[in-house]
Amino acid sequence: MQTFTGLFVLGASGLNVGDMLVQLILFLVLLALLGKFAWGPFMNMMKEREDYISNEIDSAEKNHQEAIEMQRQASEELKKTREDAQSIIEDARKTAGAQERDIIESARKEADRLKISARQEIEQERDKAVQTLKDQVASMSVMIASKVIEKELSEKDQEALINQYIDEAGEER
Amino acid sequence: MNHEAPMWNDAFGISWLDFNLSNVLMMVIASTIVFIVCVAATRGLQRRPKGFQNFMEWLIDFIKGIIGSNMDWQVGRMFLPLGLTLFTYIFVSNMLGVVTMWAPHHTLWWKSPTSDPGITMTLAVMVVVLTHYYGVKLKGTKEYGKDFTRPLPFLLPFKIIEEFANTLTLGLRLYGNIYAGEILLGLLAGIASTSILGFLGGFLPLLAWQAFSTFIGFIQAFIFTMLTMVYMSHKVSSDH
Numbered sequence: 001m002q003t004f005t006g007l008f009v010l011g012a013s014g015l016n017v018g019d020m021l022v023q024l025i026l027f028l029v030l031l032a033l034l035g036k037f038a039w040g041p042f043m044n045m046m047k048e049r050e051d052y053i054s055n056e057i058d059s060a061e062k063n064h065q066e067a068i069e070m071q072r073q074a075s076e077e078l079k080k081t082r083e084d085a086q087s088i089i090e091d092a093r094k095t096a097g098a099q100e101r102d103i104i105e106s107a108r109k110e111a112d113r114l115k116i117s118a119r120q121e122i123e124q125e126r127d128k129a130v131q132t133l134k135d136q137v138a139s140m141s142v143m144i145a146s147k148v149i150e151k152e153l154s155e156k157d158q159e160a161l162i163n164q165y166i167d168e169a170g171e172e173r
Numbered sequence: 174m175n176h177e178a179p180m181w182n183d184a185f186g187i188s189w190l191d192f193n194l195s196n197v198l199m200m201v202i203a204s205t206i207v208f209i210v211c212v213a214a215t216r217g218l219q220r221r222p223k224g225f226q227n228f229m230e231w232l233i234d235f236i237k238g239i240i241g242s243n244m245d246w247q248v249g250r251m252f253l254p255l256g257l258t259l260f261t262y263i264f265v266s267n268m269l270g271v272v273t274m275w276a277p278h279h280t281l282w283w284k285s286p287t288s289d290p291g292i293t294m295t296l297a298v299m300v301v302v303l304t305h306y307y308g309v310k311l312k313g314t315k316e317y318g319k320d321f322t323r324p325l326p327f328l329l330p331f332k333i334i335e336e337f338a339n340t341l342t343l344g345l346r347l348y349g350n351i352y353a354g355e356i357l358l359g360l361l362a363g364i365a366s367t368s369i370l371g372f373l374g375g376f377l378p379l380l381a382w383q384a385f386s387t388f389i390g391f392i393q394a395f396i397f398t399m400l401t402m403v404y405m406s407h408k409v410s411s412d413h
Contacts, residue, residue, distance in 0.1 A: 018192035
């Protein structure tokens with residue numbers, strides 16, 4: 001049908017119905033195939049990425065909130081712990097002071113007790129020593145006296161001594 | 174430049190069925206290239222795109238932008254595959270004739286399929302028919318019919334003429350640009366291949382014209398897609 005060719009001086013070869021049909025069918029087939037095998041996967045991927053990003057943003061926001069909350073809790077906890085520690089130290093200091101005083105007190109008491117008992121002991125020992133000395137002096141003086149008497153005792157001396165004793169005995173009464 | 178077209182007239186004995194076999198060949202090649210490239214790009218799609226996936230997603234966003242500038246995205250999203258396929262197919266078709274031309278025995282086999290008015294008009298008519306189809310589908314027959322008498326009833330004849338004018342300009346604009354580019358490319362290539370002097374004189378203009386044709390090929394693919402969406406929005410949007 002060459003009349004079309006005559007109508008269109010523009011055309012290199014005119015309008016061919018066959019070409020048109022081929023073009024129409026090819027394009028529709030291409031449209032269907034690309035829609036299924038190329039644009040479909042691409043758009044799914046882009047949609048998936050969109051969803052993924054929006055989910056990520058959501059979860060990031062949530063995590064951020066949680067982190068703020070946790071930080072607040074942690075700082076509260078820290079503050080409480082610090083207060084606890086402070087009170088424990090304070091208690092320990094008080095207890096230590098009390099104990100110190102107790103120990104010093106008891107040590108002092110003990111020392112006093114020891115001092116007293118030591119003094120008593122010394123006294124006793126001294127008394128004992130004095131007693132012993134007294135006994136020994138008495139016996140020695142008796143011994144010396146007997147010796148002296150044994151050796152020589154004149155009549156005159158004897159008399160004088162007796163008198164002296166008698167005098168002394170009288171004075172003591 | 175008196176190349177013959179490899180015609181197959183009166184195919185199968187049907188008197189009105191003529192094939193230009195070079196057109197058929199180039200349409201098949203263009204479709205195959207588009208299909209292979211676009212499907213190959215979907216291999217190994219990742220959530221974190223890289224390389225070619227980035228380019229394809231840029232292209233999708235580009236077409237999305239074209240559609241979004243003409244109509245509501247809620248309506249326009251269904252035309253995204255159409256826009257993408259139109260754009261890629263027309264762009265690849267335009268490029269085929271820029272890259273090389275091949276005419277063994279004075280028979281023009283390798284050229285842009287879009288340098289044939291029948292093919293561009295087929296695309297244009299298809300697009301306009303689709304706009305009417307979606308106009309009826311999305312707005313209902315009554316609203317669709319009323320649109321022809323808006324804003325004033327006496328505009329009805331002009332509205333009807335407009336539809337044909339749109340179709341004609343849409344198809345012939347693409348055809349004219351690409352065909353003119355090919356003619357000049359052919360002439361320059363002819364000069365460059367005649368003699369050494371011709372080569373020296375013809376080489377640089379050929380280079381420049383190929384660069385310009387690449388640009389034109391891109392622009393025409395863009396314009397075709399853009400106008401498709403403009404006509405589509407005239408039919409499916411109710412807010413103009």
